[in-house]
Amino acid sequence: EDKVVQSPLSLVVHEGDTVTLNCSYEVTNFRSLLWYKQEKKAPTFLFMLTSSGIEKKSGRLSSILDKKELSSILNITATQTGDSAIYLCAVKASNTGKLIFGQGTTLQVKP
C-alpha cells in the first residue's frame, strides 16, 4: 500500500530558529513529491520536486528530494510567526495526478 510519513508530527520553535521537516514515502509508481502549507482549510502549494538532489528555493523556504532514500526535507530559516501552519507532504504516484498525503507537521512559531 502506498504510504507517506512525516516527522515530527508537531514542532514548537521561537522566531528566528531554523526548522527541518521530514517526509518519507513508499509508493509503487513515484512521479513527484509536493509540499503544501495549510493555515486554515485550503492547502497552498509550496514546491514540487521530481529530480533527486536538486534544491528548490523560495525566500526562506527550501526543499530537496532524495530518491535513493525515498525522502524529502523542507527547511525554513529565520522562522516568523506567520510560518505557523500545518505543512503537508504529498506524493503523486500515478498519471492521474491523485495525491497521497502524509499526516502533516504542525509548526508553531512563538514570538
Add this chain to the structure above:
Amino acid sequence: GAGVSQTPSNKVTEKGKYVELRCDPISGHTALYWYRQSLGQGPEFLIYFQGTGAADDSGLPNDRFFAVRPEGSVSTLKIQRTERGDSAVYLCASSPGAGLRAFFGQGTRLTVV
C-alpha cells in the same frame, strides 16, 4: 472568481440525513479531485474526474458516497445516510489536466451531529 470555490463553507447536519457539497473549479480545468481531511490527518483522496467521467473513484469509502460532474465543470459530492464518522473537511481541487499542479478550494467543514 479566479480560484476553486466550494459551498457551503460549513454544514451541520443530523445523523441519517442526506447532504450535497458543491465544487466550482477554475474555469477551463478539466481535472477535478475530491479529498477528505479528518482532524489531525492529511487529506485523503476520494475521487478524480477527467471531464465528465469519474476516472478513479477508488477512494470513496462506501456506497453512501457518490459524486457527479455532469457538464465537466461543477461537481457535487453527495453523502447519503450521514454518520458521525463522516464529519471532516471536504476539499476540492482542480488542475488544467491530469498530473498537472492542482489548486485547492477552501473546503467544506461537515459536522454530523
